[in-house]
Amino acid sequence: MNSTTINYKNHRFPRQIISHAVWLYFRFPLSLRLVEEILLERGIVVSYETIRRWGRKFGVAYAKQLRRKKPSRKDIWHLDEVVISIGGRKHWLWRAVDQDGYVLDEIVQTRRDTKAAKRLLVRLLKKQGLSPKRIITDKLRSYGAAKRDVMPGVEHRSHKGLNNRAKNSHVPLRKREWMMQGFRSAGGLQRFISVFSAVRNLFVPPLQKHSALAIQIHRIRAMAQWNAVTAAIA
Structure with missing residues (x-):
């Protein structure tokens, strides 16, 4: 540092x-x-x-x-997306956390499809530098299609009940969204979460x-x- x-x-x-x-x-x-x-x-x-x-x-x-957690091939990535309304328009915050609840990456997108899921996985691989042991998602089919294209050799478990870790990671941001009375722009949300999650990961x-x-x-x-x-x- x-x-x-x-x-x-x-x-x-x-x-x-x-x-x-x-x-x-x-x-x-x-x-x-x-x-x-x-x-x-x-x-x-x-x-x-x-x-x-x-x-x-x-x-x-x-x-x-801030010091980032060292990636490991034993890591398990939990992926999920949550809708956030900005100026009356739906945006999707795609998030990845590991088995310890550490936020690996987040990206704000206007889509909830395979293209958006693929973009998240590509960013994750570039940022982490290696593939995980497995990924866990909900039943959204876009994850499976993106995974087959980006990391075909990685195990994928798709089950709504297995993905509570990722879904629970949205709660702190939801509290901030309410306190801030929403976000004004997609860029503002992206800037905010880049700092918010880094500080949360630390503390x-x-x-x-x-x-x-x-x-x-x-x-x-x-x-x-x-x-x-x-x-x-x-």
């Missing part, structure tokens, strides 16, 4: 405040105005529009530097970590990595 690429020059507020505001916004189901209020309670007077700009500029920069413990101590240790390490990436502690 190299925090030197995060440039805070010409910003009136110090990096500690900027990184904390961005963390609050992407880590918790808070609106920009609620983040503004939390900062005000601490004596920091900053507008929600400034926080929005920080999120767009620094959130993306932070997300690019939410893997599914196998159940004990309170394991969760606390995970969060302490996550906060240390966040501080290193954002250069919040010099």
Whole structure:
């Protein structure tokens, strides 16, 4: 991780405040105005529009530097898609998570067909660098058609009940969608989820970590990595 690429020059507020505001916004189901209020309670007077700009500029920069989970051929990809209305028009958010609930990739598309499913699989292979042990999807036939074209040798299990892991991964975003009163554009949604999921991947413990101590240790390490990436502690 190299925090030197995060440039805070010409910003009136110090990096500690900027990184904390961005963390609050992407880590918790808070609106920009609620983040503004939390900062005000601490004596920091900053507008929600400034926080929005920080999120767009620094959130993306932070997300690019956060450590990603190393892929493995033993990974199991759970794929699912969810409809999101933007400006009265249906869009589909296609998402892939692994067996630990780690978000591997997400893509906003206007289609719910084989072409869209294929695009997700191609992106996943390029991003992960190797194929998984198997993929698990619901009964949407587009997945099977895309899988036969992109990764024919990979096992595919198609069953609605097996795919709860992917479906459950939509819940945090649904909460944010409600808090934000929807998204204004497909590009805005794509930018938001790229940061939102990266931060969530960092701070939410893997599914196998159940004990309170394991969760606390995970969060302490996550906060240390966040501080290193954002250069919040010099």
